[in-house]
Amino acid sequence: MTEESIESTLPADLTAVQDALIDWYESDHRSYPWRETTDPYAILVSEVMSQQTQLDRVVSAWEDFLDEWPTVESLAAAQRGDVVSFWTAHSLGYNNRAKYLHEAAKQVRDDYDGEFPETPTELQDLMGVGPYTANAVASFAFNTGDAVVDTNVKRVLYRAFSVPDDDSVFKTAANTLLADGRSRVWNNAIMELGGVACGKTPRCEEAGCPWRQWCDAYESGDFTAPDVPTQPIFAGSRRQFRGRVIRTLAEYEQLTLDELGPRIRVDYGGKFGREWLYELVSDLESDGLVDITNENRSTELESVHVCLKRN
Structure with a gap:
């Protein structure tokens, strides 16, 4: 699917779409402590902890972790066994993530003189940091990221603008929608939309979804998505x-x-x-x-x- 054909599935007035979402997010959104900082270390810790873990469960673990190791230098100087033990004690799962986070901290200390790289490409040089995490840290810490594309974002794009279920197409569509120079607020906003208004069970009216006037699913009533298969018809089954x-x-x-x-x-x-x-x-x-x-x-x-x- 070409970039031109992707653009044809999106609303003509992208500025209106962007402003509506950002205004909706800035007027009211869920409060998480890592949204109140631009410290790349604190944001990296939150992103690693949030992988396959509900955000509400991450808050106390994130706060305890930063109490224990408040800077990237302090984490780099820690014993790996202590970091893994913390991970286990807080039921964060997948202990390799703790090992990779510890190793990444040492890389920042030793290879970058304690200063985090600022672009998604450079951030991927850190141990255990893949494209999604690198982009999230670049966006939320430095405002230099591309569009973040997670399950929530895919669901939003699929429903709202009938973007085909293809990772490369999702990425292109998400970056086309991205408000220039505003990756920090934009990526927070579109993930919030998927988490609050456009979950597996949509809450269009209750959450005041700002994209209802453009949304294909809202118009048709068909809220299937890549992670929300069509439900079998019960009547007569x-x-x-x-x-x-x-x-x-x-x-x-x-x-x-x-x-x-x-x-x-x-x-x-x-x-x-x-x-x-x-x-x-x-x-x-x-x-x-x-x-x-x-x-x-x-x-x-x-x-x-x-x-x-x-x-």
């Missing part, structure tokens, strides 16, 4: 009729197929007759939910009885 069988049998000691059938669907018979129902209750029997008996030991389904499994 096997799940619905399985539930009806269980609820109906709870009222009776046992029922024949022809007694049960009309109680769970008004069009029982023909295509949805005994064979269809027998297959359905056989699945429930396999799941240990019902018992099926054939009192006349006949091969005819008319003699089949069904009851709830009581023990």
